[in-house]
Amino acid sequence: MQSISQKLRDLDAYPKINEDFYKRTFSGGLVTLVSAIIMFLLFFFELKSYLHTITETTLVVDTSRGGTLRINFDVTFPEVPCTILSIDAEDISGERHFDIRHDIVKTRVDAHGNTIKARRDSIGAPKIEKPLQRHGGRLEHNETYCGSCYGAEASDDHCCNSCEEVREAYKKNGWALTNLELIDQCEREGFFQKVDEEKGEGCNINGFLEVNKVAGTFHFIPGKTFHLSEFHVNNLIAVQKGNYNISHRINKLAFGDNFPGIVNPLDGVQWLQETETGSYQYFLKVVPTIYTNARRRTILSNQFSVTEHFKNAEPGRYQTVPGVFFYYDLSPVKVNFMERRMSFLHFMTNVCAIVGGTFTVAGIVDSFVYHGRKAMKNKIQKKFG
Known part of the structure; x- marks a missing residue:
């Protein structure tokens, strides 16, 4: 047992010095204080670095195929009433959606931007109370309603039971429906009453679109668009004199x-x-982005850059449709953001290096100061001694 203790003593890398040989000095105390402050500051910055995450950015080619792209928007039009404001979307794959109402909320606002009334857009129309039959009389009990299409019927059995269905029937025939006040369905649904109520108001429209992950466009227009024989026709409702003011604010x-x-x-x-009426265009370059935080939670998103252009309505040429148009294209490059945090082992290694290194350097400085002062003192004593 004694031999083992002796062997351990022989392995001692920190031999002890008798306290009689210790000598504390003023310079040594000053160096110790300064080194302690330096060690504390270095430890504080190292701890801050350990707790702070670092984001690394890499660029790779986007090889993903298919999928959908979610577009979140919140736009305010101070001069366009909600009744006549609509949103359309289409892409290069040929998919088109006109007058989108799913997942869209329209909010009536006054000239100062204050909310008047919010409503969720839905498909369909209000039920007509005691509507007009095709033969001219009012619908009685137990009668099946079949509203007139006012000459746009595709067959004898074709019924138009709402103002929207009458308009759709006219669109399919390529006819313009301008005298909506003469349509019983539109009168009963209070369409023009709503338009009159909203004169001088604006509209905030917000929601989201789910579109194919390909280049495309979506736009806000004061009217409705329909598709006819490979042409896109914009049916602006004739309820406003003069030009449409498409001033807007993009909240999101x-x-x-x-x-x-x-x-x-x-x-x-x-x-x-x-200026005069026209269309305001935004050209967007969408960059797919993947964000991975320190906990390995992944967020699939996108960034985008933008350029803008206003297109005036030029007399004598094809009429420019007033509205706000967003044209987007997808970048072939994908950005990866990854959060990284220093490992605890790395942190402890740096802390040991700070303490040991500072202590060693401070010891060297203290020894240099002590022996330098001692040598200078001896030299002075010999010269004047």
């Missing part, structure tokens, strides 16, 4: 979910129309 526009550090360049952008 994002492709996908938000992630830390994302910047959507159109959030808060406002444009005021000062």
Whole structure:
């Protein structure tokens, strides 16, 4: 047992010095204080670095195929009433959606931007109370309603039971339906009453679109668009004299979910129309983005850049449809953001290096100061001694 203790003593890398040989000095105390402050500061910055995450960015080719793209938007039009404001979307794959109402909320606002009434857009029309039959009389009990299409019937059995169905029948025939006040369904549904009520108002429209992950466009227009023989026709409702004012403010526009550090360049952008009517166009380059946080939670999103252009309505040429148009294209490059945090082992290694290194350097400095002062003192004593 004694031999083992002796062997352990022989392995002692920290031999002890008799306390009689210790000598404390003022310079040594000053160096110790300064080194302690330095060690504390270095430890604080190292701890801050350990707790802070670092985001690494890499670029790779986007090889994903298919899927959908979610577009979140919140846009305010101070001069366009909600009744005549609609949103359309189409892409290069040929898929088209006109007058979209799913997942869309329209909010009536006054000239100062205050909310008047919010409603969720839905498909269909209000039920007509005691509507007009095709033969001219009013619908009685136990009678099957079949509203007139006012000459646009595709067959003898074709019925138009709402104002919207009458308009659709006219669109399929390529006819213009301008005298809506003469249509019983439109009168009963209070269409023009709603238009009159909203004169001088604006509209906030917000919601989201689920579109194919290919290049495409979506736009807000004061009217409705329909598809006819491979042509797109914009049916502006003839309820407003003069030009349409498409001044707007984009409160939010994002492709996908938000992630830390994302910047959507159109959030808060406002444009005021000062010239004649026209269309305002945004050209967007969408960059697929994957964000992975320190806990390995992944967010699939997108970033985008934008350029803008206003297209005036030129007399004598094809009429420019007033509205706000967003044309987007997808980048072939994908951005990966990955959060990384220093490992605890790395942190402890750095802390040991800070303590040991500072202690060693401080010891060398103290020894240099002590022996330098001692040598200088001896030299002075010999010269004047």
